[in-house]
Amino acid sequence: MFAAEFFTLPTSLAQFAPQFSADTRPWEWLKRIGPALVAYQFESGLSAVPPGVHIEGSVYLHPTVKLPAYATIIGPAWIGARTEIRPGAYIRGNVIVGEDCVLGNACEFKNCLLLDRVQVPHFSYVGDSILGNDAHLGAGVVCSNLRLDQAEIVLQLNDQNHATGLRKMGAIVGDKAEVGCNAVLMPGTLLGRRALVMPLTSFGGYLAEGTIARDRPSISRVARRD
Numbered sequence: 001m002f003a004a005e006f007f008t009l010p011t012s013l014a015q016f017a018p019q020f021s022a023d024t025r026p027w028e029w030l031k032r033i034g035p036a037l038v039a040y041q042f043e044s045g046l047s048a049v050p051p052g053v054h055i056e057g058s059v060y061l062h063p064t065v066k067l068p069a070y071a072t073i074i075g076p077a078w079i080g081a082r083t084e085i086r087p088g089a090y091i092r093g094n095v096i097v098g099e100d101c102v103l104g105n106a107c108e109f110k111n112c113l114l115l116d117r118v119q120v121p122h123f124s125y126v127g128d129s130i131l132g133n134d135a136h137l138g139a140g141v142v143c144s145n146l147r148l149d150q151a152e153i154v155l156q157l158n159d160q161n162h163a164t165g166l167r168k169m170g171a172i173v174g175d176k177a178e179v180g181c182n183a184v185l186m187p188g189t190l191l192g193r194r195a196l197v198m199p200l201t202s203f204g205g206y207l208a209e210g211t212i213a214r215d216r217p218s219i220s221r222v223a224r225r226d
Contacts, residue, residue: 001043001190002026003021003025003028003112004022005020005026005209006026006133006175007115007133008174008224009054009097010101010116012080012098012209013096014058014114015040015094019035019039020036020068022036022060026172027053027153027155027172029200030111030169031166032077032110033113036188037058037094038076040060042075043060050068050094052068052071053068053069053070053073054073056073056074056075057074057077058076058077059074059079060077061073061201062079062083063083064192065079066085066097067084068086068089068105069087070088071090071091072091074092075093076093076094076124077093077094077095078095079091079097079099079101081096081100081114082098083097083098083103086102086103087105088105088106088107089103089106094110094111097109097114097118098114098115098116098118100116101114101116102118104119104123104124106123107120107121107122107125107126108124108126109123109138111125111128111168112127112129112131113129114126115132116133116134117132117134118131119135119136119137121137123135123140124141127145127170128143128145128168128170129170129172130171130173131171132175133175134176135174135175138179138180138199139181140185141185142179142185143171143185143189144184145169146168146187150222154188156202157206169187169188170187171185171189171190171191173185174191174192174193174194174195175193177191177192177193178196178200178222180201181200182194182199183199183200183201183202183203184203185203185204186197186200186202186203186204187204188205189206190205190206192208192210193209194209196211196212197213198213199200199216201213
C-alpha cells in the first residue's frame with residue numbers, strides 16, 4: 001500500500017515534493033510535514049492582515065488567500081493560492097494547504113497536509129491527517145488521532161499488522177473521498193480514492209477505493225460506489 005494509491009501531490013505543492021514520495025506508505029507522509037516546513041524559506045505574501053487575525057511563528061500566506069475578520073494561525077504553516085480561511089479557524093502548527101481549499105469556520109487543523117481543492121467548511125477537527133485532492137468533510141467531521149490507551153497506531157491491512165511508529169495518527173483520505181456530516185474517523189483510518197463515509201457513521205480501518213461505509217463498521221454494509 002503506497003501513497004500513490006490514495007492521492008497525487010499537485011503541482012501547487014511541487015516545492016515540497018522531495019519530502020512526499022509517491023512510493024512510500026501514506027502514513028509516512030505525516031512524518032514529513034514538519035521537516036518539509038523546516039526546509040522552507042518563509043516569507044509572507046500578504047501585506048495586510050485583518051486586526052482580528054492572530055499570526056504567530058513562521059507562516060506563509062499566498063497573496064490571494066482570503067482571510068476572515070478573525071482567526072488564529074500558528075506556524076509553521078504554508079497556505080496556498082485562493083484558499084479561503086473562514087471565521088474562527090484555528091491553525092496550530094505543521095500545516096500545509098494547497099490551492100483553492102476551504103478551512104472552515106470553527107475548524108481546527110494541526111499537523112496535517114491538505115492537497116488542492118479540499119473542503120472542510122464547518123466545525124471539524126483535522127489532526128495528524130492527510131486530505132487528498134477534492135476531498136470533502138461534511139459539517140462536524142472529526143478525525144480522531146489518539147487511541148484511548150494512547151498506544152502506537154497499528155493498522156490491520158490484508159490480515160497483516162503494520163506498525164506506523166505513530167502515537168498520533170488521524171485519517172488518510174484519498175482524492176475525491178467524502179465524509180458525511182458528524183461522522184467520526186477513528187485513529188488510523190484510511191479512505192481510498194472516491195470512498196464515501198455516510199453521515200453519523202463511526203468508521204475505523206481501511207475503506208477501499210470507490211466504496212461506501214454505512215452505519216457502524218462492525219455491523220456496517222460496505223458497498224461499491226457506481
